[in-house]
Amino acid sequence: MDDNEMWEAVKGCDAAYDGKFFYGVKTTGIYCRPSCASKTPKRENVTYFRTAKDAEAAGSRPCKRCRPDLLGAYDPAADLAAKAKDLIDRSCTDRAELGRELKDMGVSRKHLTEVFKKEYDITPSEYLLQARIATARSMLQDGVSVLDTSVAVGYASPSAFYEHFRRITGMTPARYRQIFSRDISRAVLETPIGGLRIIAGPDAILCVEQESRERTDACAYADRIPEDGIVQSNASGELLAACEAELKEYFSGKRRSFDLPVAPEGTDFQKMVWGALEMIPYGETRTYGELAAMAGNAKASRAVGMANHCNPVLILVPCHRVIGSDGSLTGYAAGLEAKRYLLDLEKEVAA
Numbered sequence: 249m250d251d252n253e254m255w256e257a258v259k260g261c262d263a264a265y266d267g268k269f270f271y272g273v274k275t276t277g278i279y280c281r282p283s284c285a286s287k288t289p290k291r292e293n294v295t296y297f298r299t300a301k302d303a304e305a306a307g308s309r310p311c312k313r314c315r316p317d318l319l320g321a322y323d324p325a326a327d328l329a330a331k332a333k334d335l336i337d338r339s340c341t342d343r344a345e346l347g348r349e350l351k352d353m354g355v356s357r358k359h360l361t362e363v364f365k366k367e368y369d370i371t372p373s374e375y376l377l378q379a380r381i382a383t384a385r386s387m388l389q390d391g392v393s394v395l396d397t398s399v400a401v402g403y404a405s406p407s408a409f410y411e412h413f414r415r416i417t418g419m420t421p422a423r424y425r426q427i428f429s430r431d432i433s434r435a436v437l438e439t440p441i442g443g444l445r446i447i448a449g450p451d452a453i454l455c456v457e458q459e460s461r462e463r464t465d466a467c468a469y470a471d472r473i474p475e476d477g478i479v480q481s482n483a484s485g486e487l488l489a490a491c492e493a494e495l496k497e498y499f500s501g502k503r504r505s506f507d508l509p510v511a512p513e514g515t516d517f518q519k520m521v522w523g524a525l526e527m528i529p530y531g532e533t534r535t536y537g538e539l540a541a542m543a544g545n546a547k548a549s550r551a552v553g554m555a556n557h558c559n560p561v562l563i564l565v566p567c568h569r570v571i572g573s574d575g576s577l578t579g580y581a582a583g584l585e586a587k588r589y590l591l592d593l594e595k596e597v598a599a
Contacts, residue, residue: 278382281319329364330357533591
């Protein structure tokens with residue numbers, strides 16, 4: 249390299265030349281790396297050195313901004329990004345505290361975003377979202393309720409939590425908890441309409457669904473689905489056994505109602521609709537319009553239909569008893585043949 253090439257590197261703050269040479273400024277007695285962002289000195293005041301030791305041997309002091317004496321061990325931008333990442337990891341669930349800590353770093357939001365994305369190929373906001381959802385996943389796996397989890401990870405709005413969780417994981421937080429919570433018991437019961445997976449928590453039945461559905465819902469997490477089994481020393485096992493027994497009685501025509509606590513997780517509107525479903529008597533049906541009226545909003549038949557379709561506790565919460573206004577069966581999570589079977593069974597037993 250000649251003086252002209254090194255001067256162009258200094259003027260352009262070219263980081264590609266860092267470590268290849270250093271330059272000193274005669275008027276200040278300071279030496280820098282070529283990428284230093286300090287004000288460019290006059291060319292006649294610049295001296296070049298092959299190594300940092302050569303610069304210091306000539307009496308120059310290292311620049312406190314670019315720290316050429318720490319070349320290879322010090323990168324201001326990387327250190328800034330790492331500090332921000334550490335703050336997010338530590339305070340991701342406390343937005344107010346995190347905001348204060350990031351502000352105390354003394355850099356603009358734009359600059360922080362630029363250096364963070366360059367270092368980690370993701371913006372701080374995106375990383376914060378991922379950190380919060382990772383914390384939420386861990387809490388849901390420990391059996392914490394969806395509402396308590398959303399508050400604990402810093403969400404004031406449950407709907408925002410649902411949206412962000414679904415965007416990251418591909419499923420709702422309620423569904424994630426049903427599949428991955430460590431305090432649940434789960435088993436598949438073979439029935440005339442196919443295998444039904446029962447998922448029970450310590451206090452209630454959380455889910456009764458088609459055996460194959462959870463692998464579809466789990467998306468990228470399908471390979472992590474726990475094996476079916478009973479949690480030892482946990483009331484969920486007793487609830488699961490009771491559910492199996494009552495479903496067997498139902499399919500044999502010996503049971504018309506269930507004596508089990510159910511706790512389907514969903515929005516307030518969905519829970520209102522599911523509560524209305526439990527009011528439909530055995531052996532009878534209601535249209536979506538009638539169900540909407542039962543739920544308190546006769547004009548919301550379409551929204552009621554969506555909530556009905558999302559019912560996670562089949563049979564115990566009898567969404568199969570809802571039909572179209574023309575008497576058609578319409579949809580059912582376990583399929584129309586299963587819906588027809590259940591309605592025919594109830595009609596026959598009730599006759």
